[in-house]
Amino acid sequence: MKKILVVEFSQTGQLSAVLDALLAPLLADGSGVVVVRERLQPRPAYPFPWPFWQFMDAFPESVAGESPELAPLSVEASGDFDLVILGYPIWFLSPAPVLMGFLRSAAGRQLIKGKPVVTVTACRNMWLMAQEVVKQELTAAGANHRDHIALVDRGSAFATFITTPRWLLTGRKGAFWGFPAAGVTAEDIAGSRRFGLALREALRNDEEKQNAPMLHGLRACVVDDRLIASEKVGKRSFRIWARLLRALGRPGAPLRRAALVFYLVFLVCLILTVLPVSMLLKAALRPLLCKKLAAARSYFEQPSGSDSSRLALFNE
Numbered sequence: 001m002k003k004i005l006v007v008e009f010s011q012t013g014q015l016s017a018v019l020d021a022l023l024a025p026l027l028a029d030g031s032g033v034v035v036v037r038e039r040l041q042p043r044p045a046y047p048f049p050w051p052f053w054q055f056m057d058a059f060p061e062s063v064a065g066e067s068p069e070l071a072p073l074s075v076e077a078s079g080d081f082d083l084v085i086l087g088y089p090i091w092f093l094s095p096a097p098v099l100m101g102f103l104r105s106a107a108g109r110q111l112i113k114g115k116p117v118v119t120v121t122a123c124r125n126m127w128l129m130a131q132e133v134v135k136q137e138l139t140a141a142g143a144n145h146r147d148h149i150a151l152v153d154r155g156s157a158f159a160t161f162i163t164t165p166r167w168l169l170t171g172r173k174g175a176f177w178g179f180p181a182a183g184v185t186a187e188d189i190a191g192s193r194r195f196g197l198a199l200r201e202a203l204r205n206d207e208e209k210q211n212a213p214m215l216h217g218l219r220a221c222v223v224d225d226r227l228i229a230s231e232k233v234g235k236r237s238f239r240i241w242a243r244l245l246r247a248l249g250r251p252g253a254p255l256r257r258a259a260l261v262f263y264l265v266f267l268v269c270l271i272l273t274v275l276p277v278s279m280l281l282k283a284a285l286r287p288l289l290c291k292k293l294a295a296a297r298s299y300f301e302q303p304s305g306s307d308s309s310r311l312a313l314f315n316e
């Protein structure tokens with residue numbers, strides 16, 4: 001029997017639904033696998049739907065990677081697993097702080113040290129910078145990062161700019177006024193089963209002991225190269241503002257709240273003025289930057305890649 005540890009955090013249940021679909025083939029009779037699911041629990045729990053100011057106030061700590069207190073893990077830190085799956089959503093271009101809490105804890109590091117790790121994210125559309133942080137943490141903990149699965153909302157950048165905050169701030173997820181429903185589609189969630197089928201096969205062949213991706217050829221990790229530059233610039237600006245806001249006080253502090261209002265106004269102005277110009281510029285420069293963009297896309301799609309050569313093998 002092979003043992004898999006699944007460490008996850010999901011506020012609305014979206015990421016857990018992805019993991020349910022992925023894990024189904026591994027939980028089926030005769031899979032030869034034991035699955036242990038560890039759901040990370042912040043104390044106190046984050047609210048959902050989010051009150052607006054609490055949502056904004058979560059920004060500095062998310063970017064700084066500061067975790068709230070977590071409930072003790074139910075799994076023993078000394079547990080010995082053949083494979084670890086880490087599932088996390090993206091918050092403000094960063095891994096949800098709860099995952100950072102796990103990755104920086106002594107127990108978390110002990111559990112993943114020397115182990116093959118598969119990371120899974122389900123978010124709006126911007127996960128690149130967050131995954132860079134997770135990769136650094138995995139390296140620091142001595143884990144062996146083997147695969148990454150990224151699921152995103154299929155709506156356009158404009159549509160999801162409206163539908164994602166509406167979902168998070170009101171709890172309403174459905175389609176409205178010509179906008180699509182928020183979140184990863186049910187079809188994409190169900191399609192995550194292919195990763196479970198591929199992992200089951202890989203574990204049967206002891207592939208977790210080799211040093212290569214197990215989920216290649218399954219469109220696990222498709223990067224939209226139009227978002228690479230925006231994410232890099234956004235993350236740089238987020239880091240500066242997060243540092244400033246944290247210097248002004250703890251969450252809820254009046255001075256920090258005032259600066260947050262200023263930042264919001266600044267962001268809206270930026271989105272209305274600089275963003276359209278930079279989009280035009282990017283479109284104009286695209287033919288010149290073709291090679292550079294392709295190299296960047298290929299880098300961010302590692303280790304699992306975006307090709308579909310093995311899709312037909314795992315579509316049962």
Ligand SMILES: Cc1cc2nc3c(=O)[nH]c(=O)nc-3n(C[C@H](O)[C@H](O)[C@H](O)COP(=O)(O)O)c2cc1C
Pocket residue numbers: 009010011012013014015016055058089090091092093094122123124125126127164168
């Ligand atoms: C505070 C907060 C910030 C978020 N920031 C981002 C972001 O920067 N990029 C992104 O693609 N999605 C972002 N999202 C959406 C989440 O990644 C995720 O899709 C959503 O919260 C549902 O995930 P869950 O229910 O599995 O936790 C954010 C969500 C929250 C709550």
